[in-house]
Amino acid sequence: MLVIQPLQLSLCFRRISRSPRLLRFNSQGRWLDRQSNDYYTREAKVQGLRSRAAFKLMELDDKFHLFQGGKRRHQKVLDLGFAPGAWSQVAQRRVGPGGMLLGVDILPCEPPKGVHSIQSNILSRKTHELIRLYFSSYFQLYKSDNLHEHHGYFQHRLEEQLDRVRSSEAYDKVFNGGLCSGKVDKFPIDTIISDMMANTSGISIRDHYQSIDLADAALVTAIDLLRPGGNFVCKLYTGKEDRLFEKRLRKVFQRVNRFKPAASRDESKELYFVGLGKKDSIDKLDVFLV
Numbered sequence: 001m002l003v004i005q006p007l008q009l010s011l012c013f014r015r016i017s018r019s020p021r022l023l024r025f026n027s028q029g030r031w032l033d034r035q036s037n038d039y040y041t042r043e044a045k046v047q048g049l050r051s052r053a054a055f056k057l058m059e060l061d062d063k064f065h066l067f068q069g070g071k072r073r074h075q076k077v078l079d080l081g082f083a084p085g086a087w088s089q090v091a092q093r094r095v096g097p098g099g100m101l102l103g104v105d106i107l108p109c110e111p112p113k114g115v116h117s118i119q120s121n122i123l124s125r126k127t128h129e130l131i132r133l134y135f136s137s138y139f140q141l142y143k144s145d146n147l148h149e150h151h152g153y154f155q156h157r158l159e160e161q162l163d164r165v166r167s168s169e170a171y172d173k174v175f176n177g178g179l180c181s182g183k184v185d186k187f188p189i190d191t192i193i194s195d196m197m198a199n200t201s202g203i204s205i206r207d208h209y210q211s212i213d214l215a216d217a218a219l220v221t222a223i224d225l226l227r228p229g230g231n232f233v234c235k236l237y238t239g240k241e242d243r244l245f246e247k248r249l250r251k252v253f254q255r256v257n258r259f260k261p262a263a264s265r266d267e268s269k270e271l272y273f274v275g276l277g278k279k280d281s282i283d284k285l286d287v288f289l290v
């Protein structure tokens with residue numbers, strides 16, 4: 001009779017678990033399988049896009065005309081959570097060569113050619129100041145600030161400017177729409193797109209609340225910086241606070257829609273909220289009162 005000793009048994013299992021075929025059964029293997037068989041992943045490669053997420057924004061724009069068919073000239077677009085940069089690529093193609101695009105991400109990432117970016121946390125006040133400064137007419141960009149090459153240099157320059165402006169009269173001009181700038185500088189952005197998401201923990205309720213915080217941060221940015229009439233899209237990891245978030249959106253935008261693009265996986269809890277036509281004179285306190 002063949003008797004297998006415990007040591008032999010464990011070696012046996014170790015050999016089996018290292019087999020590539022069996023590796024496919026663990027989560028990493030499943031992810032690899034799914035990626036290589038996925039239509040959008042393959043198509044993103046063909047079209048030179050940085051990730052399959054690009055197709056979600058294309059669908060959103062096809063349906064809701066976020067960038068107004070590129071008809072409005074010199075559009076200013078803010079892409080929150082832009083890394084690795086697929087949405088920025090799509091936005092840039094859709095607004096055309098005269099557009100101005102800023103990507104913000106907490107992670108370092110080289111932006112696509114022609115897109116500017118800052119590495120910063122959207123939950124920090126300084127990030128909001130840097131965004132406002134970037135889009136204000138006070139801050140002049142130079143051709144040499146082509147950020148795919150001078151990314152760090154640009155951020156440094158923007159931060160230096162912020163320090164300078166903070167201690168001068170110009171602060172009022174840039175940040176409070178004071179002196180001569182009026183509404184143009186007060187609400188300089190045409191469209192805000194946010195695909196922000198923190199690393200998911202697998203605990204639904206926790207991921208949902210984290211996502212709500214980021215969606216609210218995007219909404220505050222829209223209240224402070226988006227021009228009246230401007231458009232907004234943001235991702236939400238759905239859960240029990242969806243309705244409350246939607247209610248807040250309705251106080252800021254004339255039309256609000258929920259949309260699940262075909263490129264978003266069925267099993268994913270992500271959903272996109274679209275706000276069209278920002279209203280005039282919004283009271284931030286009123287928006288966040290339950």
Ligand SMILES: C[S@@+](CC[C@H](N)C(=O)[O-])C[C@H]1O[C@@H](n2cnc3c(N)ncnc32)[C@H](O)[C@@H]1O
Pocket residue numbers: 050051053054080081082083084085086087088104105106107120121122123195196197198214
């Ligand atoms: C799903 S990815 C975005 C993909 C991107 N739209 C694209 O097309 O390439 C979500 C991004 O949100 C960023 N993010 C998460 N929390 C953030 C925060 N507090 N501030 C800025 N970015 C954040 C992450 O670092 C991550 O890069």
